[in-house]
Amino acid sequence: MDVKENIATLQNSTTSEEVVVRIQDLYKSFGDNHVLNGFNMMLRKGENLVVMGKSGSGKSVMIKCLVGLMTPDSGLVEVLGEDIASLDQVDLDELRSDIGFLFQGSALYDSMTVRENLEFPMRRHRKKFEGITDTLPLVQEALENVGLAHTMDLMPEELSGGMKRRIALARAIILKPKLILYDEPTSGLDPITAKEIIGLMRSIQKKYGTSALIITHDVDCARVISERMILLVDGINYAEGTYEELVASTDPKINAFFKK
Numbered sequence: 474m475d476v477k478e479n480i481a482t483l484q485n486s487t488t489s490e491e492v493v494v495r496i497q498d499l500y501k502s503f504g505d506n507h508v509l510n511g512f513n514m515m516l517r518k519g520e521n522l523v524v525m526g527k528s529g530s531g532k533s534v535m536i537k538c539l540v541g542l543m544t545p546d547s548g549l550v551e552v553l554g555e556d557i558a559s560l561d562q563v564d565l566d567e568l569r570s571d572i573g574f575l576f577q578g579s580a581l582y583d584s585m586t587v588r589e590n591l592e593f594p595m596r597r598h599r600k601k602f603e604g605i606t607d608t609l610p611l612v613q614e615a616l617e618n619v620g621l622a623h624t625m626d627l628m629p630e631e632l633s634g635g636m637k638r639r640i641a642l643a644r645a646i647i648l649k650p651k652l653i654l655y656d657e658p659t660s661g662l663d664p665i666t667a668k669e670i671i672g673l674m675r676s677i678q679k680k681y682g683t684s685a686l687i688i689t690h691d692v693d694c695a696r697v698i699s700e701r702m703i704l705l706v707d708g709i710n711y712a713e714g715t716y717e718e719l720v721a722s723t724d725p726k727i728n729a730f731f732k733k
């Protein structure tokens with residue numbers, strides 16, 4: 474089945490309540506640089522979907538369009554049932570309170586303790602926490618999920634790279650998001666620590682039933698974490714399938730992703 478048929482089948486067999494993200498015919502250019510040329514994607518409830526693409530292929534542009542940080546030239550972007558193009562800033566902020574982010578390189582605030590780092594998104598999205606005066610139990614729960622409850626009063630500089638990534642993961646889940654966006658969750662980590670992070674991503678998904686969109690270059694991460702992968706090539710979803718399906722392909726553009 475080719476990509477277009479695959480997506481059509483998926484869209485026809487998926488009810489709107491099951492759809493967490495729907496991207497249809499997304500186009501984005503910067504001058505002559507045509508980055509997205511009709512990209513399509515669908516993420517369903519409880520699913521882990523990986524998008525792989527070489528550097529500069531448009532993965533970040535796609536994510537920015539998805540969270541309303543960038544306006545596409547054309548195309549539909551629907552997140553948690555909302556058409557992003559129709560939302561004002563207040564609605565966008567509210568929608569973002571249901572989305573957790575794990576940025577490349579953790580992105581903790583160096584001048585804040587671990588606890589303050591975790592409280593930051595709670596302060597930003599006060600409305601979601603209306604009535605909650607004591608943040609401690611939530612911070613503790615999030616840290617326990619990543620096995621780092623004892624680090625609450627430490628500063629980021631006192632943590633290893635792997636610990637920072639785990640704290641960033643705790644921060645991503647503190648809002649109890651419906652969707653988590655992972656940008657290169659294992660980059661810069663040694664294989665053992667990367668495996669730990671992948672294990673935590675899986676256990677969080679199991680515990681909270683969150684859906685995840687994962688952008689990665691790490692084929693091992695993609696293979697372990699995702700049920701389905703999309704290869705972003707030439708601005709489109711060039712290929713889509715399970716790891717096993719894609720790795721068995723004879724198409725050179727697909728093969729390029731899996732060469733060691």
Ligand SMILES: Nc1ncnc2c1ncn2[C@@H]1O[C@H](COP(=O)(O)OP(=O)(O)OP(=O)(O)O)[C@@H](O)[C@H]1O
Nearest residue numbers: 503506508526527528529530531532533534535690
């Ligand atoms: N604001 C912008 N203005 C102009 N060009 C941009 C802008 N943002 C992205 N681009 C261009 O869009 C293309 C895709 O960039 P993007 O950051 O999405 O790549 P990527 O797939 O995320 O790469 P990487 O894996 O290296 O992070 C690049 O050619 C980049 O220069």
